[in-house]
Amino acid sequence: MANSKYEYVKSFESEDEVMYPNLIVVRIDGRNFARFSEVNEFKKPNDERALNLMNSCATSVLEKYPDIILAYGFSDEYSFIFKKETKFYQRRASKILSLIVSFFTSLYVAKWNEFFPHAEMRFTPSFKSRIICCPSMGVLQAYLAWRQRECHSKNQYNTCFWMLVKSGKSETEAYNILKGTQKQEKNEILFQQFGVNYKNLPSMYRQGSCILKTEVDETVKIHDKESPVRRSRKMVKTVHSENIASRSFWNDYSYLCKELG
Numbered sequence: 001m002a003n004s005k006y007e008y009v010k011s012f013e014s015e016d017e018v019m020y021p022n023l024i025v026v027r028i029d030g031r032n033f034a035r036f037s038e039v040n041e042f043k044k045p046n047d048e049r050a051l052n053l054m055n056s057c058a059t060s061v062l063e064k065y066p067d068i069i070l071a072y073g074f075s076d077e078y079s080f081i082f083k084k085e086t087k088f089y090q091r092r093a094s095k096i097l098s099l100i101v102s103f104f105t106s107l108y109v110a111k112w113n114e115f116f117p118h119a120e121m122r123f124t125p126s127f128k129s130r131i132i133c134c135p136s137m138g139v140l141q142a143y144l145a146w147r148q149r150e151c152h153s154k155n156q157y158n159t160c161f162w163m164l165v166k167s168g169k170s171e172t173e174a175y176n177i178l179k180g181t182q183k184q185e186k187n188e189i190l191f192q193q194f195g196v197n198y199k200n201l202p203s204m205y206r207q208g209s210c211i212l213k214t215e216v217d218e219t220v221k222i223h224d225k226e227s228p229v230r231r232s233r234k235m236v237k238t239v240h241s242e243n244i245a246s247r248s249f250w251n252d253y254s255y256l257c258k259e260l261g
Protein backbone atom coordinates (compact mmCIF):
# COMPACT_ATOMS: atom_id res chain seq x y z
CA MET A 1 0.00 0.00 0.00
CA ALA A 2 1.46 3.36 -1.00
CA ASN A 3 2.33 5.89 1.69
CA SER A 4 1.37 3.61 4.55
CA LYS A 5 3.11 4.17 7.86
CA TYR A 6 4.83 0.81 7.38
CA GLU A 7 6.40 1.64 4.06
CA TYR A 8 9.59 2.93 5.64
CA VAL A 9 10.76 -0.69 6.07
CA LYS A 10 11.39 -0.76 2.34
CA SER A 11 14.53 1.25 3.04
CA PHE A 12 15.90 -1.78 4.89
CA GLU A 13 15.93 -3.92 1.75
CA SER A 14 19.54 -4.61 0.81
CA GLU A 15 20.86 -2.99 -2.34
CA ASP A 16 22.47 -5.54 -4.57
CA GLU A 17 22.61 -4.13 -8.07
CA VAL A 18 25.48 -5.51 -10.15
CA MET A 19 26.92 -2.29 -11.46
CA TYR A 20 27.35 -1.73 -15.19
CA PRO A 21 29.69 -2.53 -16.99
CA ASN A 22 30.33 -5.68 -14.95
CA LEU A 23 29.21 -8.86 -16.67
CA ILE A 24 26.67 -10.93 -14.76
CA VAL A 25 27.24 -14.67 -14.44
CA VAL A 26 24.91 -16.93 -12.46
CA ARG A 27 26.23 -20.34 -11.45
CA ILE A 28 23.84 -22.94 -10.15
CA ASP A 29 25.01 -26.20 -8.56
CA GLY A 30 23.05 -29.20 -7.31
CA ARG A 31 22.96 -29.50 -3.55
CA ASN A 32 24.41 -32.78 -2.29
CA PHE A 33 24.34 -34.43 -5.68
CA ALA A 34 26.81 -36.98 -4.40
CA ARG A 35 23.79 -38.41 -2.60
CA PHE A 36 21.21 -37.51 -5.25
CA SER A 37 23.20 -39.37 -7.92
CA GLU A 38 23.69 -42.36 -5.61
CA VAL A 39 20.04 -42.66 -4.62
CA ASN A 40 18.90 -42.29 -8.23
CA GLU A 41 21.51 -44.81 -9.39
CA PHE A 42 23.30 -42.58 -11.88
CA LYS A 43 25.85 -44.47 -13.98
CA LYS A 44 29.44 -43.88 -12.90
CA PRO A 45 31.33 -41.76 -13.57
CA ASN A 46 29.00 -40.18 -16.15
CA ASP A 47 25.34 -40.74 -16.69
CA GLU A 48 24.41 -39.50 -20.12
CA ARG A 49 20.73 -39.19 -19.16
CA ALA A 50 21.53 -36.96 -16.19
CA LEU A 51 23.84 -34.75 -18.24
CA ASN A 52 21.31 -34.47 -21.05
CA LEU A 53 18.67 -33.50 -18.49
CA MET A 54 20.92 -30.71 -17.19
CA ASN A 55 21.57 -29.57 -20.79
CA SER A 56 17.89 -29.58 -21.62
CA CYS A 57 17.05 -27.47 -18.55
CA ALA A 58 19.81 -25.01 -19.41
CA THR A 59 18.55 -24.77 -23.00
CA SER A 60 15.08 -23.91 -21.72
CA VAL A 61 16.58 -21.19 -19.52
CA LEU A 62 18.26 -19.63 -22.56
CA GLU A 63 15.08 -19.90 -24.60
CA LYS A 64 13.07 -18.22 -21.88
CA TYR A 65 15.39 -15.32 -21.08
CA PRO A 66 16.69 -13.41 -24.12
CA ASP A 67 19.43 -11.61 -22.18
CA ILE A 68 21.25 -14.86 -21.37
CA ILE A 69 23.44 -15.51 -24.38
CA LEU A 70 25.80 -18.24 -23.28
CA ALA A 71 25.89 -21.07 -20.76
CA TYR A 72 28.50 -23.62 -19.77
CA GLY A 73 27.97 -26.68 -17.62
CA PHE A 74 29.14 -30.10 -16.51
CA SER A 75 28.24 -32.55 -13.73
CA ASP A 76 25.61 -30.85 -11.52
CA GLU A 77 26.49 -27.26 -12.36
CA TYR A 78 25.70 -24.63 -14.99
CA SER A 79 26.92 -21.06 -15.48
CA PHE A 80 24.66 -18.57 -17.29
CA ILE A 81 26.13 -15.45 -18.86
CA PHE A 82 24.08 -12.32 -19.48
CA LYS A 83 24.83 -9.85 -22.26
CA LYS A 84 26.70 -6.80 -21.05
CA GLU A 85 23.87 -4.32 -21.65
CA THR A 86 21.26 -6.31 -19.73
CA LYS A 87 18.76 -4.45 -17.60
CA PHE A 88 17.13 -7.65 -16.42
CA TYR A 89 15.49 -6.97 -13.04
CA GLN A 90 17.46 -3.73 -12.81
CA ARG A 91 20.55 -5.97 -12.48
CA ARG A 92 19.56 -6.89 -8.93
CA ALA A 93 21.57 -9.94 -7.85
CA SER A 94 19.02 -11.53 -5.50
CA LYS A 95 16.15 -11.24 -7.99
CA ILE A 96 18.20 -12.70 -10.84
CA LEU A 97 19.68 -15.49 -8.73
CA SER A 98 16.41 -16.61 -7.24
CA LEU A 99 14.61 -16.53 -10.56
CA ILE A 100 17.18 -18.56 -12.48
CA VAL A 101 17.76 -21.16 -9.79
CA SER A 102 14.07 -21.72 -9.06
CA PHE A 103 13.19 -21.93 -12.76
CA PHE A 104 16.04 -24.37 -13.35
CA THR A 105 14.94 -26.56 -10.44
CA SER A 106 11.34 -26.66 -11.66
CA LEU A 107 12.54 -27.64 -15.12
CA TYR A 108 14.73 -30.37 -13.65
CA VAL A 109 11.75 -31.93 -11.90
CA ALA A 110 9.34 -31.39 -14.80
CA LYS A 111 11.69 -32.91 -17.38
CA TRP A 112 12.90 -35.82 -15.24
CA ASN A 113 10.58 -38.37 -16.84
CA GLU A 114 11.63 -37.41 -20.32
CA PHE A 115 15.19 -38.50 -19.53
CA PHE A 116 14.51 -41.19 -16.92
CA PRO A 117 11.27 -42.70 -18.27
CA HIS A 118 11.59 -45.88 -16.22
CA ALA A 119 12.92 -44.48 -12.97
CA GLU A 120 10.89 -42.50 -10.51
CA MET A 121 12.81 -39.65 -8.94
CA ARG A 122 13.93 -40.41 -5.40
CA PHE A 123 15.08 -37.57 -3.17
CA THR A 124 13.85 -34.05 -4.00
CA PRO A 125 16.56 -32.09 -5.81
CA SER A 126 17.58 -28.57 -4.91
CA PHE A 127 20.12 -26.23 -6.41
CA LYS A 128 22.07 -23.33 -4.94
CA SER A 129 23.30 -20.35 -6.86
CA ARG A 130 25.73 -17.48 -6.78
CA ILE A 131 26.56 -14.46 -8.86
CA ILE A 132 29.99 -13.89 -10.28
CA CYS A 133 30.49 -10.37 -11.39
CA CYS A 134 33.17 -10.17 -14.08
CA PRO A 135 34.73 -6.72 -14.62
CA SER A 136 35.85 -7.53 -18.18
CA MET A 137 35.54 -10.08 -20.94
CA GLY A 138 39.07 -11.26 -20.13
CA VAL A 139 37.94 -12.17 -16.61
CA LEU A 140 34.87 -13.91 -17.99
CA GLN A 141 37.06 -15.96 -20.33
CA ALA A 142 39.32 -16.91 -17.44
CA TYR A 143 36.26 -17.84 -15.37
CA LEU A 144 34.97 -20.17 -18.10
CA ALA A 145 38.41 -21.67 -18.66
CA TRP A 146 38.59 -22.36 -14.93
CA ARG A 147 35.23 -24.16 -14.89
CA GLN A 148 36.22 -26.18 -17.97
CA ARG A 149 39.52 -27.17 -16.38
CA GLU A 150 37.58 -28.25 -13.31
CA CYS A 151 35.36 -30.41 -15.57
CA HIS A 152 38.42 -31.99 -17.13
CA SER A 153 40.28 -32.76 -13.92
CA LYS A 154 37.20 -34.11 -12.10
CA ASN A 155 36.23 -36.25 -15.07
CA GLN A 156 39.73 -37.63 -15.53
CA TYR A 157 39.95 -38.49 -11.83
CA ASN A 158 36.48 -40.07 -11.70
CA THR A 159 37.09 -42.06 -14.89
CA CYS A 160 40.27 -43.57 -13.40
CA PHE A 161 38.69 -44.09 -10.01
CA TRP A 162 35.66 -46.03 -11.27
CA MET A 163 37.72 -48.09 -13.73
CA LEU A 164 39.94 -49.18 -10.86
CA VAL A 165 36.90 -50.01 -8.72
CA LYS A 166 35.18 -51.88 -11.55
CA SER A 167 38.39 -53.89 -12.08
CA GLY A 168 38.19 -55.19 -8.51
CA LYS A 169 39.97 -52.60 -6.36
CA SER A 170 38.22 -51.32 -3.26
CA GLU A 171 37.34 -47.62 -3.16
CA THR A 172 40.09 -47.05 -0.57
CA GLU A 173 42.64 -48.80 -2.78
CA ALA A 174 41.58 -46.76 -5.81
CA TYR A 175 41.82 -43.58 -3.76
CA ASN A 176 45.35 -44.47 -2.61
CA ILE A 177 46.52 -45.39 -6.10
CA LEU A 178 45.37 -42.01 -7.46
CA LYS A 179 46.55 -39.91 -4.51
CA GLY A 180 49.03 -37.29 -5.71
CA THR A 181 49.05 -38.47 -9.35
CA GLN A 182 49.47 -35.93 -12.13
CA LYS A 183 47.34 -35.75 -15.28
CA GLN A 184 49.86 -37.68 -17.34
CA GLU A 185 50.05 -40.52 -14.81
CA LYS A 186 46.27 -40.86 -14.80
CA ASN A 187 46.25 -41.06 -18.60
CA GLU A 188 48.89 -43.78 -18.39
CA ILE A 189 46.88 -45.80 -15.88
CA LEU A 190 43.88 -45.60 -18.21
CA PHE A 191 45.90 -46.60 -21.25
CA GLN A 192 48.17 -49.25 -19.78
CA GLN A 193 45.74 -50.96 -17.43
CA PHE A 194 42.48 -50.54 -19.31
CA GLY A 195 43.45 -49.80 -22.92
CA VAL A 196 41.51 -46.54 -22.79
CA ASN A 197 42.75 -43.46 -24.59
CA TYR A 198 41.34 -40.59 -22.54
CA LYS A 199 41.14 -38.34 -25.60
CA ASN A 200 38.70 -40.75 -27.23
CA LEU A 201 36.09 -40.54 -24.48
CA PRO A 202 32.98 -38.51 -25.38
CA SER A 203 33.72 -34.80 -25.44
CA MET A 204 30.61 -34.02 -23.39
CA TYR A 205 32.27 -35.88 -20.50
CA ARG A 206 35.73 -34.40 -21.00
CA GLN A 207 34.84 -30.82 -21.88
CA GLY A 208 31.32 -30.24 -20.67
CA SER A 209 28.53 -28.56 -22.60
CA CYS A 210 28.34 -25.11 -24.05
CA ILE A 211 24.99 -23.60 -25.00
CA LEU A 212 25.01 -20.66 -27.36
CA LYS A 213 22.43 -18.34 -28.76
CA THR A 214 23.05 -17.90 -32.46
CA GLU A 215 21.21 -15.97 -35.10
CA VAL A 216 20.15 -17.92 -38.19
CA ASP A 217 18.74 -16.48 -41.37
CA GLU A 218 15.81 -18.38 -42.70
CA THR A 219 13.50 -18.04 -45.65
CA VAL A 220 9.83 -18.29 -44.87
CA LYS A 221 6.77 -18.22 -47.07
CA ILE A 222 3.82 -16.93 -45.15
CA HIS A 223 1.22 -17.44 -47.91
CA ASP A 224 1.52 -19.68 -50.93
CA LYS A 225 1.11 -16.85 -53.42
CA GLU A 226 3.46 -14.39 -51.80
CA SER A 227 7.18 -14.34 -52.39
CA PRO A 228 9.33 -15.74 -49.61
CA VAL A 229 10.78 -13.37 -47.02
CA ARG A 230 14.07 -13.67 -45.24
CA ARG A 231 14.16 -13.17 -41.54
CA SER A 232 16.60 -13.92 -38.79
CA ARG A 233 15.68 -16.11 -35.90
CA LYS A 234 17.48 -16.73 -32.63
CA MET A 235 18.43 -20.34 -32.21
CA VAL A 236 19.86 -22.08 -29.18
CA LYS A 237 22.48 -24.70 -29.90
CA THR A 238 24.58 -27.02 -27.77
CA VAL A 239 28.20 -27.92 -28.50
CA HIS A 240 30.52 -30.23 -26.61
CA SER A 241 33.83 -30.12 -28.38
CA GLU A 242 34.81 -26.57 -27.64
CA ASN A 243 37.85 -25.47 -25.77
CA ILE A 244 36.50 -22.27 -24.22
CA ALA A 245 39.98 -21.17 -23.23
CA SER A 246 41.13 -21.16 -26.85
CA ARG A 247 41.25 -18.12 -29.09
CA SER A 248 39.53 -20.11 -31.84
CA PHE A 249 36.35 -20.48 -29.76
CA TRP A 250 36.01 -16.71 -29.42
CA ASN A 251 36.90 -16.26 -33.10
CA ASP A 252 34.32 -18.80 -34.23
CA TYR A 253 31.64 -17.14 -32.14
CA SER A 254 32.79 -13.57 -32.56
CA TYR A 255 29.24 -12.20 -32.21
CA LEU A 256 29.52 -13.15 -28.53
CA CYS A 257 32.35 -10.66 -28.15
CA LYS A 258 30.03 -7.92 -29.41
CA GLU A 259 27.46 -8.74 -26.73
CA LEU A 260 30.02 -9.14 -23.95
CA GLY A 261 32.85 -6.75 -24.72
Ligand code: DGT
Nearest residue numbers: 030031032033034037042043044045046047075076
Ligand atom coordinates in the same frame (compact mmCIF):
# COMPACT_ATOMS: atom_id res chain seq x y z
P1 DGT B 1 27.41 -29.61 -2.80
O1 DGT B 1 27.41 -29.09 -4.21
O2 DGT B 1 28.53 -29.04 -2.01
O3 DGT B 1 26.09 -29.50 -2.12
O4 DGT B 1 27.70 -31.19 -2.86
P2 DGT B 1 27.68 -32.16 -4.11
O5 DGT B 1 27.59 -33.55 -3.58
O6 DGT B 1 26.63 -31.77 -5.09
O7 DGT B 1 29.14 -31.96 -4.72
P3 DGT B 1 29.67 -31.38 -6.10
O8 DGT B 1 28.70 -30.41 -6.70
O9 DGT B 1 31.05 -30.90 -5.85
O10 DGT B 1 29.80 -32.66 -7.01
C1 DGT B 1 28.78 -33.17 -7.82
C2 DGT B 1 28.40 -34.57 -7.41
O11 DGT B 1 27.40 -35.05 -8.31
C3 DGT B 1 29.54 -35.58 -7.43
O12 DGT B 1 29.49 -36.35 -6.26
C4 DGT B 1 29.25 -36.46 -8.61
C5 DGT B 1 27.75 -36.32 -8.79
N1 DGT B 1 27.40 -36.42 -10.21
C6 DGT B 1 27.16 -35.43 -11.08
N2 DGT B 1 26.92 -35.91 -12.32
C7 DGT B 1 27.01 -37.26 -12.21
C8 DGT B 1 26.85 -38.34 -13.13
O13 DGT B 1 26.58 -38.17 -14.33
N3 DGT B 1 27.01 -39.62 -12.63
C9 DGT B 1 27.30 -39.85 -11.32
N4 DGT B 1 27.45 -41.10 -10.90
N5 DGT B 1 27.46 -38.86 -10.43
C10 DGT B 1 27.31 -37.59 -10.88
Ligand code: MG
Nearest residue numbers: 029030031033
Ligand atom coordinates in the same frame (compact mmCIF):
# COMPACT_ATOMS: atom_id res chain seq x y z
MG1 MG C 1 26.75 -29.96 -6.13
Ligand code: MG
Nearest residue numbers: 029030031032
Ligand atom coordinates in the same frame (compact mmCIF):
# COMPACT_ATOMS: atom_id res chain seq x y z
MG1 MG D 1 30.85 -28.72 -2.91
Ligand code: MG
Nearest residue numbers: 029075076077
Ligand atom coordinates in the same frame (compact mmCIF):
# COMPACT_ATOMS: atom_id res chain seq x y z
MG1 MG E 1 29.08 -29.50 -8.64
Ligand code: MG
Nearest residue numbers: 001095098099
Ligand atom coordinates in the same frame (compact mmCIF):
# COMPACT_ATOMS: atom_id res chain seq x y z
MG1 MG F 1 4.31 -10.93 -6.17
